[in-house]
Amino acid sequence: MSGATRSPLSIVVHLSVLLLVALWTLPTAGLLISSLRDKDQLAVSGWWTALSTSTQNLVYRAPSPETQVERDGKFVVAGNVMEGQQAEVSAFGFNSREPAAFQPGETVQMNDGERLTVQADGTFEIVSDTRMEGTRGQRIFFTAAIPPRFTLDNYREVLRAEGIGQSFINSLTVAIPSTIIPILVAAFCAYALAWMRFPGRAILIAVVVGLLVVPLQMSLIPLLKLYNGVGAFLGVPAKTYVGIWLAHMGFGLPLAIYLLRNYMAGLPKEIMESARVDGASDFDIFVKIILPLSFPALASFAIFQFLWTWNDLLVAIVFLGTGNDELVLTGRLVNLLGSRGGNWEILTASAFITIIVPLIVFFALQRYLVRGLLAGSVKGG
Amino acid sequence: MRKTLLTTAALVALFAGSAGAADLKFKPGEDSRFNWSSFEEFKAGHDLKGQTLTIFGPWRGEDEALFRSVFAYFTEATGVEVKYSSSENYEQQIVIDTQAGSPPDVAILPQPGLIADLASKGYLTPLGDETKTWLMENYAAGQSWVDLSTYKDKDGNAHLFAFPYKIDVKSLVWYVPENFEDAGYEVPKTMEDLKALTEQIVADGGTPWCIGLGSGGATGWPATDWVEDLMLRTQTPETYDKWVTNAIPFTDPAVTGAIDEFGWFAKNDKFVAGGAAAVASTDFRDSPKGLFSSPPKCYLHHQASFIPSFFPEGTVVGQDADFFYMPPYASKSDLGNPVLGAGTLAMITKDTPAARAFFDFLKTPIAHEVWMAQSSFLTPFKSANQEAYANAPMKKQGEILLNSTTFRFDGSDLMPGKIGAGAFWTGMVDFVGGKSSADVADGIQKAWDAIK
Structure with a gap:
């Protein structure tokens, strides 16, 4: 295929691809921006408002009257409504009903005889002829153009949370063996189902495919009952890592076998036959020919299985428990959200923290995936 | 830290x-x-x-x-x-x-x-x-x-x-005392006063209530608290008990009456921040934040004692924000001071x-x-x-x-899960979405009959 001439259609294709990519990545971009925003702002405005300078109506509470100083016989409370930020005040007020009643620089009389001045740079002064009373400071309403502001606080909060390191290790301890074990078992099984002749093979394949439709949730209670029984019989705890590895293996196997069998069955028959003529046993054929050829399928299943076990919460809390020592990363992050799940900012930051490991796995295996696909494209080898 | x-x-x-x-x-x-x-x-x-x-x-x-x-x-x-x-x-x-x-x-x-x-x-x-x-x-x-x-x-x-x-x-109404001071409002002592205050705020050009029912899979539950609170203020505790066990059906006038009382507050575009259409889509955790915005998006918020966790950071309860007991009707003083919890x-x-x-x-x-x-x-x-x-x-x-x-106790928690954590919630979302109380109650009662 030569790319010398481009038909108008290919431009349309490119444009629609671009559009789809933008649509797909937009939510992630929004999440990333949200994760860098201040949590109070996150609750009241959308992430797209965070990108540009926006005019906001804000409320500042002046220091309490206890901080007043006496100057020329008058009592003064002073400060800056911006609290260290750079922005320009365009209007201010002292009453919640008229938050933008006055222009910066004006001096206004408040209800109780105190006088308020707010300058454009945010500095303010409350002056009174008599000593001010009370413990709460005056509310100052102001309108200002606030430039975008980003913070790493959300990430800091998640990473500093108690037990997050332990949970990270727990998650890896669950996910890595739960990925490797089913692949090992499924590869053997798939070879047998694809290339070894024995009675009942077709029925076995049908059963495996049938198992694909069993919802995992259905088997939680019976399986845990079984574990409790076995645990009591052997005198070991029922909720262990071995238990969850086996559970994940069981839940992952039908799909793994099905995928790998279909892939292996598609490999050229001639290779297997010539190997057999040369005196190779089934085991030799499996290890020396099938396994290297099936690498793309193995890699893609590994990605699937790793993602699923890494992101899993349900199986982990059922078979591993919810205690502090055994909680997986997903469980820990959900608990960080609080009893009523209101801590949004944590959700956004933790999403990006958990995404790191699956990304590493994906890019590491991606290489094999591409190489394997290319190797398969040369026919007649 | x-x-x-x-x-x-x-x-x-x-x-x-x-x-x-x-x-x-x-x-x-x-x-x-x-x-x-x-x-x-x-x-x-x-x-x-x-x-x-x-x-x-x-x-x-x-x-x-x-x-x-x-x-x-x-x-x-x-x-x-x-x-x-x-x-x-x-x-x-x-x-x-x-x-x-x-x-x-x-x-x-x-x-x-x-x-x-x-x-x-x-x-x-x-x-x-x-x-x-x-x-x-x-x-x-x-x-x-x-x-x-x-x-x-x-x-x-x-x-x-x-x-x-x-x-x-749960029977609490949250407000910002300084906003009340600025506008010259008083804390109402009876439900009649609360309704009058609601109308007064609208007449003054403000919006009285922030109501948010959004809560992910549990969307609708804050409305059930409203209805239960109003039920206790319009009916006897015995009727309430009969309601939660379905000894009287959901379609009973006592129940639809309480739902309609809630509708008086929530289904009026002028009474709720963002209009009645925003009630079901606003998250309950975000809705109280309207009390603190400038100018205030609303003056009143009905929610349980836990809600200060979702006030903006640094809010001092008792000073920046306060609450009053959701008042009973003066016309039904024989019901005393019921508390929903x-x-x-x-x-x-x-x-x-x-x-x-x-x-x-x-x-x-x-x-x-x-x-x-x-x-x-x-x-x-x-x-x-x-x-x-x-x-x-x-x-x-x-x-x-x-x-x-x-x-x-919170009636929706006492009802069977399919109702109290299901049909009642979704029914309330439909109700603020425009359905009549009779239709909604009928739907919930049918769901209840189905599990009996």
């Missing part, structure tokens, strides 16, 4: 079970607000060194740190190592664990409907008559707590299975000496006072020192609870 410290402190207390009193939030014997003699007495009566106790509860995040600070005293007194755990899906988790035969020792749950289910399947251990008498004598409105905690077991015999611990008051109940799922000791611990004032002195904890326990409440608003809520003439 402070939160990290708190959590660390709580964890240290957890792991160093046998370590000294230095791990405790308040040093025994030091603060006179606390009933330390009850602690010493409990300590002398229980020595279970080396045992462990697993507790499964609904509290996570900050609440978990608070609960850990409470059971640190239990560990200190008895030497029992407590393993607390929770999960987002605790309702499902407890069902899976009890059915599969690996329950925790003690479970703490906020849904009486779920507890009734667990009790009827025989997964709970009765707490005995002694605890029943104790609740009668020591909790304000003791009989209503005993009724709430009594469920039928596998054979249909009623026993006391649960122990109410940590109560939330919710709470968590503890129960034994595996009978061990440590679990029994934990319930003895919950009967000491100190188990209540330690949490009272921190935040978000109310108790009807009369012997717990009211002075121990951390701040004036909590004390005020405690008083509302102690002074209530009628206390009723």
Whole structure:
């Protein structure tokens, strides 16, 4: 295929691809921006408002009257409504009903005889002829153009949370063996189902495919009952890592076998036959020919299985428990959200923290995936 | 940072079970607000060194740190190592664990409907008559707590299975006192006044209410609180009890009347921030933030005592924001001051000496006072020192609870799960979406008939 001439259609294709990519990545971009925003702002405005300078109506509470100083016989409370930020005040007020009643620089009389001045740079002064009373400071309403502001606080909060390191290790301890074990078992099984002749093979394949439709949730209670029984019989705890590895293996196997069998069955028959003529046993054929050829399928299943076990919460809390020592990363992050799940900012930051490991796995295996696909494209080898 | 410290402190207390009193939030014997003699007495009566106790509860995040600070005293007194755990899906988790035969020792749950289910399947251990008498004598409105905690077991015999611990008051209306001052509004004393205030705010060009029903899969529940509150203010407690057990149908005029009362507030575009269409889509955690915006998006917000957790950072309850008791109708003064609440109940799922000791611990004032002195904890326990409440608003809520003439538990939690955590929620979303109360009630009643 030569790319010398481009038909108008290919431009349309490119444009629609671009559009789809933008649509797909937009939510992630929004999440990333949200994760860098201040949590109070996150609750009241959308992430797209965070990108540009926006005019906001804000409320500042002046220091309490206890901080007043006496100057020329008058009592003064002073400060800056911006609290260290750079922005320009365009209007201010002292009453919640008229938050933008006055222009910066004006001096206004408040209800109780105190006088308020707010300058454009945010500095303010409350002056009174008599000593001010009370413990709460005056509310100052102001309108200002606030430039975008980003913070790493959300990430800091998640990473500093108690037990997050332990949970990270727990998650890896669950996910890595739960990925490797089913692949090992499924590869053997798939070879047998694809290339070894024995009675009942077709029925076995049908059963495996049938198992694909069993919802995992259905088997939680019976399986845990079984574990409790076995645990009591052997005198070991029922909720262990071995238990969850086996559970994940069981839940992952039908799909793994099905995928790998279909892939292996598609490999050229001639290779297997010539190997057999040369005196190779089934085991030799499996290890020396099938396994290297099936690498793309193995890699893609590994990605699937790793993602699923890494992101899993349900199986982990059922078979591993919810205690502090055994909680997986997903469980820990959900608990960080609080009893009523209101801590949004944590959700956004933790999403990006958990995404790191699956990304590493994906890019590491991606290489094999591409190489394997290319190797398969040369026919007649 | 402070939160990290708190959590660390709580964890240290957890792991160093046998370590000294230095791990405790308040040093025994030091603060006179606390009933330390009850602690010493409990300590002398229980020595279970080396045992462990697993507790499964609904509290996570900050609440978990608070609960850990409470059971640190239990560990200190008895030497029992407590393993607390929770999960987002605790309702499902407890069902899976009890059915599969690996329950925790003690479970703490906020849904009486779920507890009734667990009790009827025989997964709970009765707490005995002694605890029943104790609740009668020591909790304000003791009989209503005993009724709430009594469920039928596998054979249909009623026993006391649960122990109410940590109560939330729901009949509260939140407002910003300074906004009221600026506009010259008064806190209403009767429902008629509240309605007049609502109309007054609209006449002044403001928006009175922030109502948000959004809550992910539980969207709609804040509206059920509204309806229950209005039900208690328009009907007798007996009618309320009949309603939650479906002895009177949902379509009864008493019920649709309460739903329509809620509609008076929520279905008027001028009364709610963002208009009636925004009610169902606004998240309940975000809706109170409208009280604090400039200019205020709304002046009033009906929500339970937990809501200050979702106020903007730095808000001081009692000064920046305050609440008043959702007033009763002057025209129905014979109904007194009803209070709607919710709470968590503890129960034994595996009978061990440590679990029994934990319930003895919950009967000491100190188990209540330690949490009272921190935040978000109310108790009807009369012997717990009211002075121990951390701040004036909590004390005020405690008083509302102690002074209530009628206390009723959140009706949607008492109804079967399919209704109270399903049809009722979605029905309320449909109601604010424009359906009539009769249609909605009819739909909920059909769902209820289907599970009978």
